[in-house]
Amino acid sequence: APNSFAEDEIVSMADSTTTIDDIEGELFKIERIREILVRRESELRYMMDDIQLCKEISRLKQELQKLIALPENEKSNEEKQREEELVQQIHKLVETRDFLVDDVEFERLREREEDKEMAEFLQSKLSKSYLQKASKWLMTPVKEKKMTSRGQQTSSPYMTKTGLTLLKECCGFTCSIM
Numbered sequence: 198a199p200n201s202f203a204e205d206e207i208v209s210m211a212d213s214t215t216t217i218d219d220i221e222g223e224l225f226k227i228e229r230i231r232e233i234l235v236r237r238e239s240e241l242r243y244m245m246d247d248i249q250l251c252k253e254i255s256r257l258k259q260e261l262q263k264l265i266a267l268p269e270n271e272k273s274n275e276e277k278q279r280e281e282e283l284v285q286q287i288h289k290l291v292e293t294r295d296f297l298v299d300d301v302e303f304e305r306l307r308e309r310e311e312d313k314e315m316a317e318f319l320q321s322k323l324s325k326s327y328l329q330k331a332s333k334w335l336m337t338p339v340k341e342k343k344m345t346s347r348g349q350q351t352s353s354p355y356m357t358k359t360g361l362t363l364l365k366e367c368c369g370f371t372c373s374i375m
Contacts, residue, residue, distance in 0.1 A: 229315075236308060243301050250294045257287050 211220065261283040264276055272280075 239304065240301075243297060243304075246297055247294065250290055250297065254287055254290050254294070257283050257290070261287065 209215075261280065264272070264280045264283070267276065
């Protein structure tokens with residue numbers, strides 16, 4: 198039939214040196230980078246909330262100090278009431294900030310545990326993968342072993358190198374989360 202192709206005529210989108218393991222590895226790296234970016238975004242949001250709370254607490258404390266500086270017998274009822282309101286507002290904001298700090302610490306502990314689990318998983322996967330490749334290498338007859346020169350290897354895109362760098366820095370082996 199004119200429209201049918203022989204199986205060997207079908208060309209994959211991947212180059213001839215790319216394996217399923219390579220693709221899975223690249224997908225894993227991308228997923229890990231995404232996790233790192235989500236963590237960093239969360240950390241920045243916590244920082245922003247903290248800065249805003251601290252600014253508001255400072256502003257209220259300054260206002261309170263001005264009222265406290267007035268002699269007690271010269272304060273109007275409104276000033277005394279405002280003083281009480283400020284103390285309550287400051288107390289509430291300090292409590293909110295304490296909860297925020299607790300949340301950040303909980304997140305760090307959770308992330309550290311996730312990183313530890315990932316490191317153990319990678320260690321076991323790398324060990325198994327390495328053993329499989331090593332046993333294949335040892336069983337392959339010497340004349341069939343082919344080494345590709347640097348020129349024959351396809352260069353990896355920049356993002357892959359960046360991903361590898363991020364993984365090395367933040368994969369649980371040496372990670373303290375950026």
